[in-house]
Amino acid sequence: MAVYLTIATQLRDEIRNHYSHGDMLPSEHQLAKRFNVNRHTLRRAVDELVHDGLVRRYQGLGNQVVGAPIDYALNHPSCFTHNLSKMGLLLDTEVLGCREEPLGEALASRLQLPADTGIVLIRTCRCIDEQPATLMRHHLFNVDIRQMVRFRSGSLHRFLQQSYGYRALRGTTRLRARMPTFDECSQLKIGRGIPVMEIHSRYYLQGSGSLMEYAISISRGDLFEYSVEP
Structure with a gap:
């Protein structure tokens, strides 16, 4: 599995188990450092979460967890x-x-x-x-x-x-x-x-x-x- 998909899978599990609607994820810089990848790879991982409807990206503010539909x-x-x-x-x-x-x-x-x-x-x-x-x-x-x-x-x-x-x-x-x-x-x-x-x-x-x-x-x-x- 591609590295960004592995990161997306782990973040997806963490969001479902440890985050609530409206919570902000750590910054992409912090996440890239945590997973020891470059910002481009981390951004692709977050893109997967955005496409899944789990996260909403706000320019200049960060990535926010979306609640249940x-x-x-x-x-x-x-x-x-x-x-x-x-x-x-x-x-x-x-x-x-x-x-x-x-x-x-x-x-x-x-x-x-x-x-x-x-x-x-x-x-x-x-x-x-x-x-x-x-x-x-x-x-x-x-x-x-x-x-x-x-x-x-x-x-x-x-x-x-x-x-x-x-x-x-x-x-x-x-x-x-x-x-x-x-x-x-x-x-x-x-x-x-x-x-x-x-x-x-x-x-x-x-x-x-x-x-x-x-x-x-x-x-x-x-x-x-x-x-x-x-």
Whole structure:
């Protein structure tokens, strides 16, 4: 086995047995001295840990141990803010934009609706413990832009319930893993080696069954582990 892989294996075992979420590893200089290797070899070993999702590298600060992934259930009443708040996580919502526009050809074809169907598009960034975790695009039907520009933080579904009496149920959900774009890396503060999970979700109004929202979320692959309930 290559030297850097041997070091990575030993560090992997030490992280699992002796480190907690948020702990910093010794500096790469200290680790290189400990294992009697050059900095290049040590860095390759740490790269393996980063790719495994066990360590996050911060330029100028060092290498931090990452906690276990968040177990997120994609169930019928699923609501991002509500579900994560129940886990005791500190959440924040940053609204990146809110505007009216037509649905567009691509989504219209997928939803079997006219391309000129009017929607309100809200873009948000959801942060967990002050770290960007998920980018979301909310395509909202049958809402008023004058009301939706008032949404600034918290749960969007709760805002819709308070504003319109809407109660939503999750419908069809599609998931795919992919590598992030440069813009997504910048917004989520991740390297190109960390994959993202892209989730497309339909939400329908409880009672009438009409389409309320088509949401597209881009989440860091190193933070979440998804479970799908029947």
